[in-house]
Amino acid sequence: MFVFDPLSQGLDLLAQRDLQRAESLFLRVINDPFVQEDELQQARSYLNDIRSCQAGTKTLDFDQYGQLSKKTTPSLEPIYKLMTEIYFSKAETFPEITAVISEAVPKVINRLKQVKIRDILARDALFQKIEKMGLKAIKEELKKVSPETKGPEVFRWKTIYRKFIEQINPILLERHLELLGYVLDTGDIAILDDPKLTVLTAKYRWIVESTLHSKWYLMRSYFFKARSEIEQQFSKKEGTRKFWEEVKYKKITIFEECGFEEKHIQKFLFIDKLNYKTLEEIYDFARELGLTLIPRDVSLALRGIKKAKDHIRERGGHLMGARREFQGQLIELGFSTENAYQVARHAKRANNHQIADAFRTCLKVAQDEIYWYRVPRQSQKLKADIEEQCCKHLSTVRIHLFDRGRLNKLLLQIGKSLIRRYLIRHYGESVVGLHCFFRLATVHQYYKLKFFHYHMAEVPSVSELIKVSRKDFVPLVKEGYNNFLKKKRLVVPKTLFEKVEAYKSVTEWEDPYTTTEEKFLLRFWFLMDHGVSITQGLLNKEVLAPGADLWGFLKRQGEECES
Incomplete structure (x- = not known):
């Protein structure tokens, strides 16, 4: 007799007064390391009854055991409860969930072995039942724990279900193969519960043997097909249910290694166009470049492996075609290799010239208006800030830098340190601690102080300097300008x-x-700060004309201006 549920079958034997065989089945339950606690207690109780009867100290009501056997049909409740516990566990990542399930599965192995898996359809029906009832159990528990919650996290549940099925499938397969072995040994094909299968014929025996050899589930339809057609199915290496399930698990392994989310795994598992060889090829290709696959790579592989590989190359820093040319152009402009790659990769081809022109214009502005901002175009800080804006805004970078005033803010921010040093030089270190320092450390106050430094007998105090408004400063500037020209002739x-x-x-x-x-x-002060005398020849040469390169005229090599 093939034993599925030793407790129930032991009660049947006990009802038939077969004490010896019933005793062996109850002992089997007791010695099972994966037995449920309630079943263990029942088996011990029935075993004690048998031994008391054998000793003559107790009279048994055998009909009662027959009634009990009908009530002890195996339930899957422990499995549903187990999946609920896993769902509410703290496990988040794939490895953590796998570890929790691996630890929990032994608790229900005994219950799984009690389920008769007659063929592949019976296994699929079991999986569907576990999925449906397991989710129902989680919803019920969720209502108790958190009534306001709408429902379980779909993809967390799908991860748990997928991994649980992956771990119990080998157990069910092993049990199914034991059943097929029993059919061959005893010829009892009726155990497959099909009224059309009454006798183990030579053909049926060959089908069962071939199934055992393939180490897969029995396909019930084979019993009703021609032998030649069945032989063709058994000889196939691809296209069978076993093949597709193995491919599915191979795909999952790659997806998990690459850190895909469950929603992406579920999406790609059910796309027939995703050939495993293609997936494996782009996976190996990405590894050669030191990368892992991302969902976009896999999506592109559906449209052609070349598209996927080109995308992977781009992610690895190897741009192609026009993007590669634009990347080289940006590097020539002074972009770092990383930023040039990011901009060239993400920018639309039609906007490439806008980004490059914006970068050039920013440096040209720094060159033309160095007398105001005091930031040379060679400043690495300035270049880095402009690169950052290009990476962030791409085709709209010109709008942000010029129309929205971002370049003005960047240049003023870089010049803050120069203003601070100049104020400390005139007012001492204590000026930094003044509560009005934030009003003093501005570009207008800086040039106001510079005016008094060059054109007045003495420098005013901090409070006096701040009190001079821009409106009041205009006549002072004109007077100072005229006096300067008159003095210098x-x-x-x-x-x-x-x-x-x-x-x-x-x-x-x-x-x-x-x-x-x-x-x-402003131009005079800039040149004078750098040791240049203002002469008539200088004015005649139009060194001070708009667009002139004052920094180049000074032949300076550094990245900072003198205060």
Whole structure:
């Protein structure tokens, strides 16, 4: 007799007064390391009854045991309870969930072995039942724990169910093969519960033997097909249920190694176009480049392996075609290799010139208006900040840098350290601790102080300097400008004056009180700070004209201006 449920079958034997065989089955339950606690207690109780009867100390009601056997049909409740416990465990990652399930499965092995898996359809029906009832049990528990929760996390449940099935399938398969072995040994094909299968014929025996040899579940339909057709199925290495399940688990292994989320795993598992050889090829290709697959790679593989490989190359820093050319162009402009790769990879081809032009324009602005911002175009900090903006905004970087004033803010921020040093030089270290320092450390206060330094007898105090408004500063600037020209005996050419007057900054730093005289003084101060005397020859050469490279005129090599 093939034993599925030793407890129930032992009660049947006990009802038939077969004490010896019933005793062996109850002992089997007691010695099972995976037995449920309630079944263990029942088996011990029935075994004690048998031994008391054999000793003559107790009279048994055998009909009662027959009634009990009908009530002890194996239930899957322990499995549902186990899956609920796993769902509410703290395990989050795939390895953690796998470890929790591996630890929990032995608790229900005994119950799984009690289920008669006659063929592949019976196994599928069991899996469907576990999926349906397991989810139902989780929902019921969730209502008790957290009534306001709408429902279980779908993909967490799918992960648990998938991994649970993956671990119990070998147990069920082993049990099924034992059943087929029993059929061959005893010829009892009726155990497969099919009324059409009454006698183990030579053909049926060959089907069972072939199934055992293939180490897979019995296909019931084979019993009703021609032998030639069945032989063809058994000889196939691809396209069978066993093959597709093995492929599925191989795919899952790759997906999990690459860190895919469950939603992506579920998506790709049920796409027939995703050939495993293709997946394996792009997986190996990515590993050669030191990368792991991402869902986008797999999606592109559905449209062609070349597209997927090109995308992987791009992620690995190997751009192709126009993107590669643009990457080289950015590197020539001064972009770091990493930033050039990121921008070239993500930017649309039609916007490439806008990004490159924006970068060039920013450096040109720094060069043309160095007298105001005091930031040379060679500044690595400036280049890094502009690169960051290009990476962040791509095709809209020009709007952010110029229309929204981001470049102006970047240049002013870089110049903060120079302003701080200049203020400390005139007012001492204690100026930093003043509560009004944030009002003092601005570019307008900086140039106001520089005006008093060059054109007045003494430098005012901090409070006096702050009190001078931009409006009040205008007449002082004009007077200082005229006195400076008179003292130096300089005459500004009319054409030069008109050019400076007409010029408007790209960053629009000029306010309503900015005069042409102030623009000239700003240029004078910049050159004087760097040891250049303002002469008539300098004015005639139009070194101070808009667009002139003052930093280049100074032939400076550093990245910072003098205060």
